[in-house]
Amino acid sequence: MAVFPEGMSRLDRSLMPLRRGAARLALSYACGRGGDSSFAVVPVALHYADRVAFRRDVILSVGEPLTRSELEAEYGSPDPREIERLTERMADLLRRLGNLADDPREGELLGVLESAEEVRRPHRDAETAGVLARAAVALKRESGARRVRLERVAHAHARALKALHVSDLAFAEPAPRSAPRAAWRAAILALTAIPALVGALLHAVPVIATRIALRTIPYGPSQVAFARITSGFLFITLTYAGLAWILAAYFHAPPVMVLSTLAACAALGVVALAYWDALRPTLERRRVSRLARRHPGLVARARLSGEALGRWIDAMLRDPGRDR
DSSP states (O other), rough: OOOOOTTTTSSSSSSOOOOOOHHHHHHHHHTTOOOTTTEEEEEEEEEESSSSSSSEEEEEEOEEEEHHHHHHHHHSOOOOHHHHHHHHHHHHHHHHHHHOSHHHHHHHHHHHHHHHHHHHHHOOOOOHHHHHHHHHHHHSSSSSSHHHHHHHHHHHHHHHHHTTTOOOGGSSSSOOHHHHHHHHHHHHHHHHHHHHHHHHHHHHHHHHHHHHHHHHHOHHHHHHHHHHHHHHHHHHHHHHHHHHHHHHHTSSHHHHHHHHHHHHHHHHHHHHHHHHHHHHHHHHHHHHHHHHHHHHHHHHHHHHHHHHHHHHHHHHOTTSSOOE
16 A cells, blocks of 8 residues: 655655654554554655656655564554654655655755756666755755855756746757767658657647646646646547547448557657657757847856856765865
8 A cells, every 4th residue: 555645745855744644554553453464664755857747757766664563663552652753754764765855945956956967967866866965965054155056056047947948958968979870860750750740730639738727727746747647638538539439430440440540649649759859959959049049148147057057066966065
């Protein structure tokens, strides 16, 4: 049984106060009679690269289990004091396991740092995320002036990206490719351009409908994720059902052909998503190039703040206590 003891999710990089229900359930079972001896509480931390984006990487960190015998021996009974003590222990385990910040402000800062680091070093692991988190905590304990400087750089960079409607990908250096590899990539993109366009057109209605639905809800990771999943499932289901009805009613297609057509539509949709992922960095860089002619100051600030943030990250990864 999976339990999310925070009750809700607002920020991905800070831990909200835990509810006591998980600890109460665990102690009630562990200290009761006739329960399974293999019962254990296993802490698990989820860390999304982007909490509200579709198809983003996630790091799953699983900690050591708290066995039934350990819970029974250390806590004894499910009275309020022991429940509170176990809740605090769970919070500490999750915080250390997920490299979570202590408060929302620190979590917001850590999120900006990790977003920039993900672009500079793609497919980072939980160890790199942990180094950044520990460095941020160490910096918090040091002089306030250095912490303020980092926060100013991070907030300035986040505001500049938001004003330009781009991500850190827009300022990332393209990955070096050999001539044969670049030619092969260009050939693949050229061959899949038409299938990707067809897939995008077939799914344009559910995608647009989902975006409109997202604008009607207050922003929040849990709300956005739930609305995206629900709206996407609803609108895509309606689109596919409408297509199946048209094929059967107007073209008198047999069931096998209807199912084959829907499977082909789904495959084209996957091609469109992969095509967008491949082209997104290039498109964002071109957007910045266009904006540089109309808003050179804003683009320059975003570039400078990104470079400054990169220097902070490099220094934090090398030595949390080193002056930047």
